[in-house]
Each structure stands twice: as structure tokens, then as C-alpha cells.
Amino acid sequence: MQLTGTGVGGGIAIGPVVRMEDPLPEPVDHPSERTPDIEAGRAADALSATAADLAERGRTAGGAAKEVLEAQALMAADPTLATEVANRVQGGATAERAVFDAFAGYRDTLAAMGGYLAERAADLDDISQRVRAHLAGVPAPGVPAPGHPFVLVARDLSPADTATLDLDQVRALVTAEGGPTSHTAILAREKSIVAIVGVRDASTLADGEVVIVDAGADTVTVAPTPAQLADAERRIADRATLAAAPLEPGRLADGTPVPLLANLGSADGAAEAVRLGAEGVGLFRTEFLFLDADRAPTVEEQRVEYVRLLEAFPGRKVVVRVLDAGADKPLSFVNDDVEPNPALGLRGIRALRAAEPVLRDQLTALAQADAATDAELQVMAPMVATVEEARYFTELAKELGVAVAGVMVxxxxxxxxxxxxxxxxxxxxxxxxxxxxxxxxxxxxxxxxxxxxxxxxxxxxxxxxxxxxxxxxxxxxxxxxxxxxxxxxxxxxxxxxxxxxxxxxxxxxxxxxxxxxxxxxxxxxxxxxxxxxxxxxxxxxxxxxxxxxxxxxxxxxxxxxxxx
Structure with missing residues (x-):
């Protein structure tokens, strides 16, 4: 039998199924039998313990996972949410119900805003689960640890779960939900995990069943035959040989060059990208310098980070995208208006034009970094929709010293x-x-x-x-x-x-x-x-x-x- 979904990359893996437990059910909505003060103490302790646990997991995870988990820890410690929980407890709710309702309300608010904030809504669901598990005295729903390599099957994976997967044990991921650009798919690509998402019948897979997960064919083969297993093992060996092959520039069989570049979110990943064969950088996201800040970074603060990136790629192309922010990533120094449909609102180049000093400072910092290094810097604007926007950005970039300017389509x-x-x-x-x-x-x-x-x-x-x-x-x-x-x-x-x-x-x-x-x-x-x-x-x-x-x-x- 074969199940189908959307494969991530082209990998293949073999292993026994281990199912991830479904989320905790919605708590019963009935008045508490405890006093409000006792319930308030339980809720406060659970929120504090969850925040501490997420922060500790972030410290041990490192890398991109550290950022995800630290962001979740801040959410768990958010005083606005704590106050909302406390108010519901004072109204007679149990700590479990107060946490569920408070987080659900905040989640719905963020989901309705779309874009970056909507992405944070899934984090709130996960934190709510963890807080309520602490209140119940049971393990938080998460990735199981059977003690042997396995294929993880789940409805979906939370950021906290995907960020801390044990890559020595998890041979593949199979999820019932998600698409090719979902959090799980993006993380699977980043960590080279074999994955198939959006497998509608994933719930039919039973613990212990041996499966072949073939991301290249978008299939999960249940109870494979000896011939199918042998073919899969051969292909796994072929891929291992491929991974060990000498690095060389990207090209077609007839010699047509096709440069293969890296997408990076900070300069921290530059050395690893070079090790894996990146010929340069095709997308450097600069949002890490701006998000969670109450002011735009100075020219000098930005210049230091850009120099660090460019120095890692001497003589190579590095394409930097200027700040991609706006109503879906509210920044008080760019645009913090609430919009009914932020994905279609003041974002990307539109938001930067409305806050041109921020754009000018960024372009100035990039031009200074370019002058101080040997990389081939190119700068591009996000969310361009018109010729006039393309002309505006290109002319401004060159006015401020950027030699090569382009646009995102x-x-x-x-x-x-x-x-x-x-x-x-x-x-x-x-x-x-x-x-x-x-x-x-x-x-x-x-x-x-x-x-x-x-x-x-x-x-x-x-x-x-x-x-x-x-x-x-x-x-x-x-x-x-x-x-x-x-x-x-x-x-x-x-x-x-x-x-x-x-x-x-x-x-x-x-x-x-x-x-x-x-x-x-x-x-x-x-x-x-x-x-x-x-x-x-x-x-x-x-x-x-x-x-x-x-x-x-x-x-x-x-x-x-x-x-x-």
C-alpha cells in the first residue's frame, strides 16, 4: 500500500513508524472547585516553568532552533497573557481553562492579522499545550524517544518540536498537514531530513510498521516487499555517495553554468554554507537586525553585520534583500497600523518608502560594507509590483553608493x-x-x-x-x-x-x-x-x-x- 503527499527534496528513508501523540483535548469548561488564589498560583507556576523549560531547550539547541525557542519562552512569559489568565481565574475558571481560553483568544487575534504574526499563532497553540501539560502533571506532547531510529508520523509538528529533533534517531517525517512552504517543510530542507507533508491518510499508519518514505516520489510505502527494500537501500547508498562527491560549480550536462547560492538569515550560517558548496549568497534576509526592536539599527550597527557576511564570500556574489517589513511584521519605526489584510497592505518596498530614512540608512550601511570588503554585493527590494517602484529603488540605491541594485519578483x-x-x-x-x-x-x-x-x-x-x-x-x-x-x-x-x-x-x-x-x-x-x-x-x-x-x-x- 502507498500513501501520497508532498515530498520535501528528493530523499528516501526506511524505518519503523512511531506516532506522535495527538494534542491535549480542550479542557472541560466548568467552575473551579479551588479558590481563585490557588488557581492563580497554579497558573503562574505553570507559565513560569514552561517559559524556563523553553529557554533551556533553546540554550541547548543552538542555531535557528535557539531563536525559535527563545521567542516561545518570551511568549510564555508575556505579562499580557499572564494578566488575561489571572482575570479568567478570578472569574471562577480553572487554571487549565483559563490558559486554554487566554491563549486561544490571542492566537485568533494574531491569525487574523496574517503574515508574520499569523505564523506566531501556531507557537501559541504549542505553548498552551505545554502549560496545560504542566498543570496536569503529564509530559508535554512532543517527539517520542523510543530509543532506536524511526519514522516520525504526526498530524503536524510545532516549532519547538521541529527545532529540537534528534537527527540521529529521526530518519524521516510524515505529517498529515502542511504544504511545501510550511514550517516543517522548511526545517526539513534546512536539516536535510527526508519528509513528506500533507499525507491525508497518515493517521492510518500504525506504530511499528516498517515504511519507505520516498520524498522524490511523494510516497510512503507500507509493508514494503524485499525487492522494494533492496531498491530503497541502494538509492540511500547512492545518495550517500553523492553527498561525499567533490564540490564544483553548478552546471548542466552541456556545461551551461547555473550558480548555486545560499539563502541565509544571518552571517552565522556563512561558513557552513561555504562548506556545503555555496558559490555565494542569493538571498540574505536582513530582518534579524530589525525585528523585536523599538528602533531601527544605526548605520554603524548594520555595517558591522554586513561586513561580517561579505568577508565570508570574498570575490563571490552576495545578494542582500533590504528590510521586508510592514503591516504583517509591525515595526513602530516603519509601520504599525492595523490593516484588515496585511498581506496586501503596506509591506516590502511600500513600507520602506513610507519610512524612507530607514531605507536610506540601510543602503548607506550596505554601501560602506561593500567598500570595505571584496565580495560582489548586490542589493534588492522586496515586494515590487510596478515599474515605478523598481525605478525608485534602483535610483536611490545607486545614489547612496550601491553599485548593483535589483528587485524581488x-x-x-x-x-x-x-x-x-x-x-x-x-x-x-x-x-x-x-x-x-x-x-x-x-x-x-x-x-x-x-x-x-x-x-x-x-x-x-x-x-x-x-x-x-x-x-x-x-x-x-x-x-x-x-x-x-x-x-x-x-x-x-x-x-x-x-x-x-x-x-x-x-x-x-x-x-x-x-x-x-x-x-x-x-x-x-x-x-x-x-x-x-x-x-x-x-x-x-x-x-x-x-x-x-x-x-x-x-x-x-x-x-x-x-x-x-
């Missing part, structure tokens, strides 16, 4: 007039996560529409092709820095659509490099045409796999690894 409007946009700027970088969101009218943070958040959809691919064609026409480079670039077979299709460089989580570079080496430009263009001729994402994926199988003389297209 994340809106259908920018893609459709890409030839005119590229006529007034130096390059374009396609953010496929947001481009898919706006093309499909599907919130990238909303699990109920996750299936629509798929960069394989022909509508999204057609827009990418428009940008690729515009790049060829104007002689401007066109990169992709969204999650699509980390999909080994889709990466080949993107090159066939005219994309000239790919930027991804560093852990995905080796597999994408190998995939590109298997095909010439003519192959990539043929695969792109096959995908564009279909009606939907799954059909596009299937059509390209069939084209690859036909080229290789392999009749079993469904078993093909993505590009491998």
Missing part, C-alpha cells in the same frame, strides 16, 4: 511586466513562495489551502517563464530564491524557463547540483514545456517525471528521484 504584476521592470533595474530574483501565494490566492501560512501553495502549478511556472524570457530579452540575470530552487527536479525546470541562478538552503545544494548535471539545456527546456502544458501541480510534476523516464528508458516514472 513576488507579485504577478511584476512578473507580467518583467521586461519593463528589468529595463530599469539590474537583475530580478523570483521569490516563489510569495509568487505562488499571490498567484493562487492562497495564504502561505494557512494549512487548509496548503495544497494550492505549490510552485509546480502551471500558472506559477508560466509567470516564472515570463520573467525568464524578460531576462533573456534585456540581458539581465534572473534568479530564484524561493523554496522551489531546493527541489532537484523543479530546479531543472526553472533553468528551462530561463532562470540563470538558484538560491536555496545550503543543505540542498549537493542534490540540486547532481540533478542539474544529469540534463542539458535542451532537456530542461523540454521539461519546462511539458510542465506548462498541464492543468495542475501534480500533473506538471508527473509529466516531467515521465519525460525524464522516457529519456532514460525507465518505464517506472513514479519511482524516479527528483532529478536523481
Amino acid at each position: 513576488e507579485t504577478p504584476s511584476a512578473a507580467l511586466i518583467a521586461d519593463r521592470v528589468l529595463a530599469v533595474t539590474d537583475f530580478a530574483s523570483i521569490g516563489t513562495n510569495d509568487l505562488a501565494q499571490y498567484t493562487m490566492a492562497a495564504d502561505r501560512l494557512l494549512g487548509s489551502v496548503a495544497a494550492l501553495q505549490d510552485p509546480w502549478h502551471p500558472a506559477v511556472l508560466r509567470l516564472i517563464g515570463e520573467v525568464g524570457a524578460a531576462g533573456a530579452k534585456t540581458g539581465r540575470p534572473v534568479g530564484v530564491c524561493g523554496e522551489a530552487a531546493a527541489d532537484p527536479l523543479l530546479a531543472v525546470v526553472l533553468v528551462g524557463l530561463g532562470v540563470t541562478s538558484l538560491s536555496m538552503s545550503p543543505s540542498a545544494i549537493a542534490e540540486v547540483r547532481s540533478s542539474l548535471l544529469g540534463f542539458a539545456r535542451a532537456d530542461a527546456e523540454r521539461f519546462a514545456r511539458a510542465a506548462l502544458a498541464t492543468d495542475g501541480a501534480s500533473e506538471a510534476r508527473g509529466a516531467v517525471r515521465e519525460a525524464v523516464a522516457a529519456m532514460r528508458g525507465d518505464s517506472d516514472a513514479g519511482s524516479l528521484n527528483r532529478g536523481g
Whole structure:
């Protein structure tokens, strides 16, 4: 029997199923039999203990996990939430019910705001679970530890769970919810974990069942035959050989260069990206300097961080995205207005124009860092929708000393007039996560529409092709820095659509490099045409796999690894 979902990357793993316990049920809503003071003390102790536990887990986790867990610890200690819990207890509620209602109310408020704040709503659900588990004296719902390697099956994973996975034990992830840009999928790519998300029938998998998780084929094979196990083991060995292969620049089989770059959220990941073969940086997110601050960082504070990044890539391209903030990431020094639909509000370049001193300081700091280092700095603006916005940013960047300025293509409007946009700027970088969101009218943070958040959809691919064609026409480079670039077979299709460089989580570079080496430009263009001729994402994926199988003389297209 096979179950299907959306594979993350192209990995394959074998192991016994271990199911993650479902969340705690909603507490019964009845008056407390304890005094309000006793209930208040229980609630305060549980909140404090949970905050301390999350902070300690963050200290031991390190890296990106540390940031996630520290943010959750701050939420658990939030005085506004504590006050709300206390007020409900004084009204006669149990500590359990007060915590549930207070966190649910705050969660709903954040979810309605969309964007960055909506992403924090899932964190609140997880913290509520942990606080109520402490009150009940039971272990918090989380990743089990059976003492042997296993395939983890869950409805979904919280940030705290995914951040602290034991990679020596968890061979693969299978979740019932989530899509290709969900938190679980992004973390799986970052940590090279084999994963399939959005498996509707995941609940039918039983503890102890041996399964093959094939992310390349989007399948979970239950009770595999000896032949299937042998094939999977062979492919796992092949991937291990691939990971150990010498590093070399990305290219197609006919020698066409396709630079493979890294997506980074801070300079801390630069050395690891270089070790994994990154030829430069295709997306450096600068939000870490601004978020959770009550003022914009100074030019000097920013310059120090940018120099640290650029020094790690001497002579190599480093593309920095200026602050991507606005109503969905409220910053009092940029825009803190409450908007009914912040994903369509004052964000990206729109927000920066409304707070131009912040943009000027950032561009000045970047220009100073560029002058002090040997990297090839390029700077781009987020959420550009018009030619006028592209012209404004490019002219301002060059006025302040930035030599190469470009734009992110994340809106259908920018893609459709890409030839005119590229006529007034130096390059374009396609953010496929947001481009898919706006093309499909599907919130990238909303699990109920996750299936629509798929960069394989022909509508999204057609827009990418428009940008690729515009790049060829104007002689401007066109990169992709969204999650699509980390999909080994889709990466080949993107090159066939005219994309000239790919930027991804560093852990995905080796597999994408190998995939590109298997095909010439003519192959990539043929695969792109096959995908564009279909009606939907799954059909596009299937059509390209069939084209690859036909080229290789392999009749079993469904078993093909993505590009491998």
C-alpha cells in the first residue's frame, strides 16, 4: 500500500513508524472547585516553568532552533497573557481553562492579522499545550524517544518540536498537514531530513510498521516487499555517495553554468554554507537586525553585520534583500497600523518608502560594507509590483553608493511586466513562495489551502517563464530564491524557463547540483514545456517525471528521484 503527499527534496528513508501523540483535548469548561488564589498560583507556576523549560531547550539547541525557542519562552512569559489568565481565574475558571481560553483568544487575534504574526499563532497553540501539560502533571506532547531510529508520523509538528529533533534517531517525517512552504517543510530542507507533508491518510499508519518514505516520489510505502527494500537501500547508498562527491560549480550536462547560492538569515550560517558548496549568497534576509526592536539599527550597527557576511564570500556574489517589513511584521519605526489584510497592505518596498530614512540608512550601511570588503554585493527590494517602484529603488540605491541594485519578483504584476521592470533595474530574483501565494490566492501560512501553495502549478511556472524570457530579452540575470530552487527536479525546470541562478538552503545544494548535471539545456527546456502544458501541480510534476523516464528508458516514472 502507498500513501501520497508532498515530498520535501528528493530523499528516501526506511524505518519503523512511531506516532506522535495527538494534542491535549480542550479542557472541560466548568467552575473551579479551588479558590481563585490557588488557581492563580497554579497558573503562574505553570507559565513560569514552561517559559524556563523553553529557554533551556533553546540554550541547548543552538542555531535557528535557539531563536525559535527563545521567542516561545518570551511568549510564555508575556505579562499580557499572564494578566488575561489571572482575570479568567478570578472569574471562577480553572487554571487549565483559563490558559486554554487566554491563549486561544490571542492566537485568533494574531491569525487574523496574517503574515508574520499569523505564523506566531501556531507557537501559541504549542505553548498552551505545554502549560496545560504542566498543570496536569503529564509530559508535554512532543517527539517520542523510543530509543532506536524511526519514522516520525504526526498530524503536524510545532516549532519547538521541529527545532529540537534528534537527527540521529529521526530518519524521516510524515505529517498529515502542511504544504511545501510550511514550517516543517522548511526545517526539513534546512536539516536535510527526508519528509513528506500533507499525507491525508497518515493517521492510518500504525506504530511499528516498517515504511519507505520516498520524498522524490511523494510516497510512503507500507509493508514494503524485499525487492522494494533492496531498491530503497541502494538509492540511500547512492545518495550517500553523492553527498561525499567533490564540490564544483553548478552546471548542466552541456556545461551551461547555473550558480548555486545560499539563502541565509544571518552571517552565522556563512561558513557552513561555504562548506556545503555555496558559490555565494542569493538571498540574505536582513530582518534579524530589525525585528523585536523599538528602533531601527544605526548605520554603524548594520555595517558591522554586513561586513561580517561579505568577508565570508570574498570575490563571490552576495545578494542582500533590504528590510521586508510592514503591516504583517509591525515595526513602530516603519509601520504599525492595523490593516484588515496585511498581506496586501503596506509591506516590502511600500513600507520602506513610507519610512524612507530607514531605507536610506540601510543602503548607506550596505554601501560602506561593500567598500570595505571584496565580495560582489548586490542589493534588492522586496515586494515590487510596478515599474515605478523598481525605478525608485534602483535610483536611490545607486545614489547612496550601491553599485548593483535589483528587485524581488513576488507579485504577478511584476512578473507580467518583467521586461519593463528589468529595463530599469539590474537583475530580478523570483521569490516563489510569495509568487505562488499571490498567484493562487492562497495564504502561505494557512494549512487548509496548503495544497494550492505549490510552485509546480502551471500558472506559477508560466509567470516564472515570463520573467525568464524578460531576462533573456534585456540581458539581465534572473534568479530564484524561493523554496522551489531546493527541489532537484523543479530546479531543472526553472533553468528551462530561463532562470540563470538558484538560491536555496545550503543543505540542498549537493542534490540540486547532481540533478542539474544529469540534463542539458535542451532537456530542461523540454521539461519546462511539458510542465506548462498541464492543468495542475501534480500533473506538471508527473509529466516531467515521465519525460525524464522516457529519456532514460525507465518505464517506472513514479519511482524516479527528483532529478536523481
